[in-house]
Amino acid sequence: MKPLIDHALVLERHPYMETSAVVSVLTRRHGLIRLLARGLQRPKSRFFALLDFFDELELEWAPAKRSELAHLKSGSMSVRRRGITRDLRRYTAATSLLELAKLGSRPGQVETDLFMLLSTALTELDAGELSADEIRVRFQLEFLRQHGLSPALxxxxxxxxxxxxxxxxxxxxxFSAGAGGRLCAPCAAEARASGRRVGTLPLDVLVTAARMLAGESRITTPERLVRVRDFVERFLDYHLEARPRSHRLFLAEDNRNAPHLPVPMGD
Ligand SMILES: [Zn+2]
Known part of the structure; x- marks a missing residue:
């Protein structure tokens, strides 16, 4: 089979045998690919220090015939994003985006929109001009939209x-995650009667999310951004039917949008 070449972002990397690795990459035109990178861990390997997280790579691989692992043949770096590793907030946000991208892509499916979304967000995290939370929340909202799961805001x-x-x-x-988002009073009553969980959310949180999804930037305080993130991550968890590892610590706290809580200082 003819080798394939494409832009790629590393999503996951696992050691394999003594010196090799199995690497999951999201590519621009070929979707999710699992690659065997022989000799990756050897300092003299041509792949050594090439397959780093967050960087944009150009890779050439031989597609697999029967087994699902393709073989990495060559690669080069096209965008290095070292800025992300210099700041813990940006680093943890970037790691979380990779995890979501992995959960949201299936082998054999073209994921160009997701690739572009991820690449843009990583570039923003590397630049460090916007807050890590803003970049993260916008990515999550866009991710939901790409999967046809946008909450009604x-x-x-x-x-x-x-x-x-x-x-x-x-x-x-x-508001009800199961019913798809914001609800009017009669529909909320109906959803409740049919056994759905229905709660309420602060209006400002939904308005801020809608404005972010419309492309507005730097529109809110860090305090409110944390509450928007709380809502979006809980909504994502519901629809992914799993809590991503990178959401666990943040969501281990009680719902930050619960009705009895005072408005946080600065919001
Ligand atoms: Zn209604």
Missing amino acids: ERCAACGGEAPPTPGSRPRVG
């Missing part, structure tokens, strides 16, 4: 009508 997920907030100084709206 502005109108009722069930009937498409208006979903007014509760009156008061801290307006909240009905």
Whole structure:
């Protein structure tokens, strides 16, 4: 079979035998590929220090015939993103994006949009101009959109009508991950009656998420961003039917958007 060449981002890397590694990469035009990189751990190997996380690579591989492992033939670096490894917040955010990209891609499927989304977010994390949380949350929202799982943020997920907030100084709206997002009062009652979990979320959290998804930048405080992230990660967990490893520590805390909590300082 003819070798293939493509841009690639390393998602996972596992040692294999004494000196080799099995590497999962997301490629621009060929989707998720699992590669055997022979001799990767040998300092004299031509792949040594090539297959680092976060960098953009150009790889050539021989597709596998029967076994699912392709063989890496050659590679070069096209974008080095060392800035990410110099800052713990950016590093943990970047690691989390790789994990989500892995969960969201299937072998044999072209994932060009996901590749572009990941590559852009890694470039932003490397540059360090936007906060790591902003880049992370926007990636998560876009990831949901690409998978057809965008939460309804502005109108009722069930009937498409208006979903007014509760009156008061801290307006909240009905919300159900299982029903697809924001709910008007009648649809919330109906969802509850059919056994769905329905809660409420602060209106400001949904409005901020909608503006971020519309491409607005630097629109909120770090405190509110943490609450938006809390909502988006819980929504993601629900739809992935699993809690990604990189979400566990953050979501080990109680729901930061619970109704009884005071508004955080600075928000
Ligand atoms: Zn409704």
